[in-house]
Amino acid sequence: MIEASTLDSLRALVGDRLSTTQAMREQHSRDESGHAHVLPDAVVFAESTEDVAAILRLASECRMPVVPFGTGTGIEGASIPTRGGLSLDLSRMNQVLQINPEDLDVRVQAGVTRVALNEALKPHGLFFPIDPGADASLGGMASTRASGTNAVRYGTMRENVLGLTVVTAAGEVIRTGGRARKSSAGYDLTRLFVGSEGTLGVITEVQLRIYGQPEKMASAVCQFETLEGAVNSVIETIQLGVPVARIELLDELQMRACIAYSKLDEFTPRTTLFYEFHGSEASVAEQAQTVGEIAAAHGGDAFRWAVKTEDRTRLWKARHAAYYAALALAPGSGSLVADVCVPISRLAQCVLAAQREAREAGVLGAIVGHVGDGNFHVLYLARDERERVAIQRLHTQLVERAIAVGGTCTGEHGVGIGKRDYLAQEHGAGAVAVMAAIKRALDPLGILNPGKVLPERY
Numbered sequence: 116m117i118e119a120s121t122l123d124s125l126r127a128l129v130g131d132r133l134s135t136t137q138a139m140r141e142q143h144s145r146d147e148s149g150h151a152h153v154l155p156d157a158v159v160f161a162e163s164t165e166d167v168a169a170i171l172r173l174a175s176e177c178r179m180p181v182v183p184f185g186t187g188t189g190i191e192g193a194s195i196p197t198r199g200g201l202s203l204d205l206s207r208m209n210q211v212l213q214i215n216p217e218d219l220d221v222r223v224q225a226g227v228t229r230v231a232l233n234e235a236l237k238p239h240g241l242f243f244p245i246d247p248g249a250d251a252s253l254g255g256m257a258s259t260r261a262s263g264t265n266a267v268r269y270g271t272m273r274e275n276v277l278g279l280t281v282v283t284a285a286g287e288v289i290r291t292g293g294r295a296r297k298s299s300a301g302y303d304l305t306r307l308f309v310g311s312e313g314t315l316g317v318i319t320e321v322q323l324r325i326y327g328q329p330e331k332m333a334s335a336v337c338q339f340e341t342l343e344g345a346v347n348s349v350i351e352t353i354q355l356g357v358p359v360a361r362i363e364l365l366d367e368l369q370m371r372a373c374i375a376y377s378k379l380d381e382f383t384p385r386t387t388l389f390y391e392f393h394g395s396e397a398s399v400a401e402q403a404q405t406v407g408e409i410a411a412a413h414g415g416d417a418f419r420w421a422v423k424t425e426d427r428t429r430l431w432k433a434r435h436a437a438y439y440a441a442l443a444l445a446p447g448s449g450s451l452v453a454d455v456c457v458p459i460s461r462l463a464q465c466v467l468a469a470q471r472e473a474r475e476a477g478v479l480g481a482i483v484g485h486v487g488d489g490n491f492h493v494l495y496l497a498r499d500e501r502e503r504v505a506i507q508r509l510h511t512q513l514v515e516r517a518i519a520v521g522g523t524c525t526g527e528h529g530v531g532i533g534k535r536d537y538l539a540q541e542h543g544a545g546a547v548a549v550m551a552a553i554k555r556a557l558d559p560l561g562i563l564n565p566g567k568v569l570p571e572r573y
Contacts, residue, residue, distance in 0.1 A: 116199065117156040121177045125159060125201075128169050132160040132207075143184055143194075143202035147249070147438070149450045150192035150532050155182065155202035162207045164280055164288055164319040170203060171317065172286030174562050182564050183313040185255030186228065188247075190438075190452050191531030193259060193312045197566045205254055208319060211235045220277055220294050222322045225254025232323075241325045244269040244360075247527065248435040254318045259529035260310030264434070267353070267487030268360045268393065269326065271527065276309050280320035284558040294322060307553070312529050313564040315557045329393035332360075334427040335403065335418040337410045342366055342386045342470060342482075344414035346463040349388065349486045351409050353459050357402055361391040362487035363434055366470060369441060369481035369494075376440030377433035381419075388415070388486075389434050391427070434483075441481040441494040448479075449497040451506050451533075455517035456490040456526030465520065469493050469513050476505045490526035515540070530568045538570060547573065 125133050134140075135157045144152040161167045174181045180200025187194060196202050208224035211232060215221065216239045223232060230250045232243050247256065247263035255261075257279065262271035269275070278292025292298070292305035308316055339345040349362055364386070365373060371384035390406060392399045407418055421427045433440075442450060457465050466482060473480030473495065484491025493513060495506035514524045514537055524530075524537040539547045551573040554561075 117179055117201065118177070121173070121179060122157060124173055124177075125157065125170070128173065129159055129161075129166065132162070134158045140202075143187070143204065144196070146187050146189040146192060146194050148190040148192050148452065148531070148533070150195055153195050153197050153199070155196040156199050158184075158202045158204055160204045160207050164282065167203065167205075167282045167317050167319050168286045168288050170201070171282050171284060174201065175285050175560060178560055178562060180562050180565050181317070183254070183258065183317050185226065185252030185258075186250065188249035188251045189255065189259060189529065189531065191259075191454075191525070191528045191533045193529050193531035193564070193567055194255075195532065197532065200562075203317065205252065205319070208254075212320065214239060214241075215294070216241060218294060219325050219327070220322060221325050222320060223253055225257075225319050225321060226252050228252050229256070236325060240328050242328055243275075243323060243325050245272055245275055248438070253321050253323070257309050257318055257321050258312050260527070262485065262488075262490070262527040264361045264363055264391075264431070264485055266485055266490070266527075267362060268358055273306065273309055275324045276305060276321060277324060278322035279305055279308055279318055281308050281316040281318055283316050284560065284563050289316075292322065310529070312531065312568050314554060314568050315563065317563070330395050331393070331399045332427065333392050333399055333403065334421040334430050335390045335392070336382070336421070336430065337388045337390065337407075337415045337418050338383065339386045339388070339410075339416070340414035343463055343467060345386045345388055346466050346486065348410045348413040348415060350459055350462055351413075352406055353487055355405070355409070357405050358394070359390060359402060359406060359487060360393040361389065362485070363389040364466075364482065364484045364486040364491065365389070365434070365437065366482040368444075368479065369437055369483045372440040372444050372481060373433050373437055376443050377436055379433055389430060390418075391431075437481075437483045438494065441483075441496070444479055444481070445496045445498050449503055451495045451497070451510055452528070453493040453495065453510050453513050454490070454525050454528040455513060455522055456488065457517050457520050457522030459489045461520040461522070462486060462489050462491070465513075465516055465522070466491055468516060472509055472512060476509060478502050478505050478509060480506075480509065485526075489522070532567065535568065535570045538568075
């Protein structure tokens with residue numbers, strides 16, 4: 116519980132940007148996950164790096180937990196204040212600070228969202244491709260090392276963050292990286308903070324790579340006779356090196372949900388791949404021909420094309436709404452979203468096993484994935500206590516299988532609360548001990564997003 120004197124000190128720093136109302140605390144008690152809600156003691160809205168530094172200096176003096184909050188779209192509980200304290204809302208830090216078209220980079224405050232950045236870049240003929248689906252903040256995306264539908268071609272936040280401005284637990288402002296595309300100078304602190312989920316410092320500014328708008332963008336949908344055929348066509352496409360921008364998989368259950376939720380009445384509830392091709396007219400045509408032939412060889416139908424912007428937008432809006440569409444299959448159910456990534460050669464094995472095990476357990480488990488890079492999700496729904504127990508078991512089986520074949524327990528959602536206990540299994544106890552040592556060095560009082568990423572025993 117934050118003491119009254121500390122709240123008074125916070126008010127002196129930020130004035131009416133501090134809130135202790137029940138409604139505001141409830142808004143910051145949760146994210147999009149199924150993890151239990153926990154109320155912060157207070158919420159403060161930062162508007163600058165200097166604000167964040169002053170708040171963290173006070174937090175350090177008072178040993179007050181601080182949990183960064185962006186848009187609340189995460190699904191592993193990273194922004195839930197599990198130990199109370201202060202929810203530090205960065206959404207008002209929403210300025211695009213510098214666009215450098217000649218060098219293809221941009222600097223933004225942490226609260227700028229993906230959609231807002233692309234609106235600012237559009238007049239320059241540029242875009243930022245990392246697209247996790249939700250209109251997440253770029254600070255949050257860097258903190259969780261997010262990726263999304265375009266990762267197969269453009270990479271993840273790890274590859275696209277050039278530098279950061281970070282405030283440490285002691286309230287010191289540091290800058291990592293820069294605008295150069297490579298550097299051998301010192302430790303790579305940028306990569307240390309990308310993916311740290313606010314446990315090592317609070318990201319306040321992000322320097323990002325940006326890209327020229329492709330001459331041609333075309334989307335296609337292909338439905339398959341079997342899940343195995345769809346996955347094997349993806350594997351062959353990637354192994355042949357076809358530079359597809361997006362390949363998204365929806366199994367029969369997920370497609371049924373999307374047809375009902377997004378009114379995709381022209382499709383049938385069968386395993387489906389959504390593709391997007393970027394490049395010149397000639398290269399897009401060549402990519403599409405190659406991928407179409409591969410799909411047909413694995414039981415795929417003829418492509419249905421969406422070339423007009425409004426048609427492509429409709430398709431990808433439906434894909435991005437897949438999470439909510441699946442939830443609508445059983446309103447009021449508890450949910451658990453699995454997020455694993457495996458080597459592409461093991462993708463069919465792992466996806467098919469996940470589908471089979473859910474069916475055998477009598478549990479709704481909709482599968483959707485950015486399968487071009489081996490990343491897929493299973494949204495498990497639990498309608499009663501038996502199913503709640505079952506989905507915990509299914510989740511563990513899925514994660515352990517992914518790790519066993521050389522994959523990871525989380526491809527893009529981050530560790531947060533839900534994946535902490537798998538870290539040692541994936542990385543080994545020694546590596547986790549090194550992570551814990553870094554945490555203690557940078558946050559000796561344990562005030563930054565406590566209880567996240569590292570297992571409780573650390």
